[in-house]
Amino acid sequence: MTKNTLDPENRLLYGDSLQAPAGYRFDAGVATTFSLDFETALAVPVSLALFAADNREEILQHPIALLEGAERIAGRLAVFAEAGQIHAAHTQQSRLCSLLEKVIVEVKAPKEGSFHPKIWALRFKPLDDEGDDLLRVLVLSRNLTRDRSWDVAVRLDGRRTRQPKAQNRPLHALLSTLPNLAVGAIAEEQRALAMELAEDMRFAEWVLPDGCEKLEFAVNGLGGRPWQPQECTRIGVVSPFCDDDALETLANKARRSAEVLISRPDQLACISEEILDNFERVAVLDEMAEREDGEETELMAFDGLHAKIIVAEHSWDTRLTLGSGNATTPAFISGRNVEFFVTFTGKTSKLGSIDTILGEGGFGRLTRTYDPGELAAAEASERAAERVLLFARRALARGGLTIRCEAQPAEGPGSWRLWLVPPGEGITLAGIDQVRVWPITRGEGHARDAKNPLESGQPLDLGVIPLADVTRFIAIELKEQATGRTVLFSTGLPIEGLPAERDVAIMRSVINDRKTFLRYLRLLLTALGDPFSAALAAAGNGTGAGWAMSVADDEPMLEELVRALCAKDGRLDAVDRLMTRLSEPSSAGIDPIPEEFRTLWQVFRSALEEAGHGR
Incomplete structure (x- = not known):
């Protein structure tokens, strides 16, 4: 890192960060994310085990690479994601997505907030099997999705030493706790993988970025007092989501001044004028910065700002914090969310100041001054609908749903009937008008109305499908009653009677x-x-x-x-x-x-x- 720390011109490609360095091969990995989409998750094993590409679409064009990537990382990669936050599509999705069943583990935060950390813990082995393993940790603000929003990431490489390092305790705590957060049964190999990498990371000694004298990890949401930045002289905050209490807490950390707040206009519209006045400058991402060099982009699930940054100056030092936590109460005050942070400390002359990092010479050149009247706050009815849909998707993703497979020889060779089986007492879906479900490999044309069976606890016939389409990933579309707002997501369910030859059928389809x-x-x-x-x-x-x-x-x-x-x-x-x-x-x-x-x-x-x- 230099005075141009977090300069927007310094890009870190996701795929390159996952690829093994020269002379090494991927051996094991654990990732955490709030949300993910299947296509991006399918591309990850290719980057880990085969080759990287400039963008995800290049990888998705090669089904045999996707197949072999999944084969090579089998049993050596686990991705832990918030239950109910897997993106789905109305269209038929690749059969290869089913190979991720042994990779994706859906989890929930222990304090009923959101599971929100975004990290990768990776281990690479020498190709000649001589010498030490290489360890890597990525700390990100980005989820495992296709969005092209502005995010931040840091990559740290290191090696395992003979002595555990105190600075790695939060990293070890998060990784070792992951198996216990699973909403359903977790495979023993996934549990063992998480614990094995947790131990590796506990003993890791990291190579510090330029301009940094030390680093500190922090995790919130697993118990104990939530981590917050230390008191400082001046502070600058970048956070796409925020609330009054958290912003006031962060501003009060600065004894002299809270210099800048960069957020999204829809979020700032909900913040009181009194809180915004605590900051010398309040800014939002300039619309032209939402596209690289002003280029037109296709519609994305998320656009604009998604980076989370805290820059704090104290005496001659700068403390730069990156990670998953927004300036919200669940992230910083109540500790209901599980979040992960890394803080780098260095001399301001080397690491940079608030002005050089977030000002016109750095990230700030992508921003413009916020106009308090430019966007109205969301209607109360819309916020209420969001809460109803959130509670419903959590109820379904955590509610004990299962899938049952039954062979149907009368329908032809390789034909199987799927049943969606709710718990006998049913699942309460307050405020929900309609529920439609279908296997992700079949698409919306295979949808079934599911609200009544789900609430009454009755099995729902999902129809007869080819063996290669049998999957435990189900797409669920919810429609809220008051506003008609809808949400589409996927969740992976325990599956009974999964044919042993299903994976071979998928391979033969490619x-x-x-x-x-x-x-x-x-x-x-x-x-x-x-x-x-x-x-x-x-x-x-x-x-x-x-x-x-x-x-x-x-x-x-x-x-x-x-x-x-x-x-x-x-x-x-x-x-x-x-x-x-x-x-x-x-x-x-x-x-x-x-x-x-x-x-x-x-x-x-x-x-x-x-x-x-x-x-």
């Missing part, structure tokens, strides 16, 4: 012809730590026409198989698993494996068996 099989094979044979080749393989580009057409007389393929055999790095084990799964009797449809490759593979299969690998 690898559905010989050309795709050969592209996938090429991706499997890409050397670990070679993201460029992995991206080429996923896109179907690169040398060796035989990859896409035939394996007969295909020297490039034979060479790659021999290299993988000599490397003994697990690539041929991955090919063996693929061959086994695609050869299972339950795998219906056209056989995508070329007969020539089956013959060739037997040679390498025998070599694997002699080396003690494989079946």
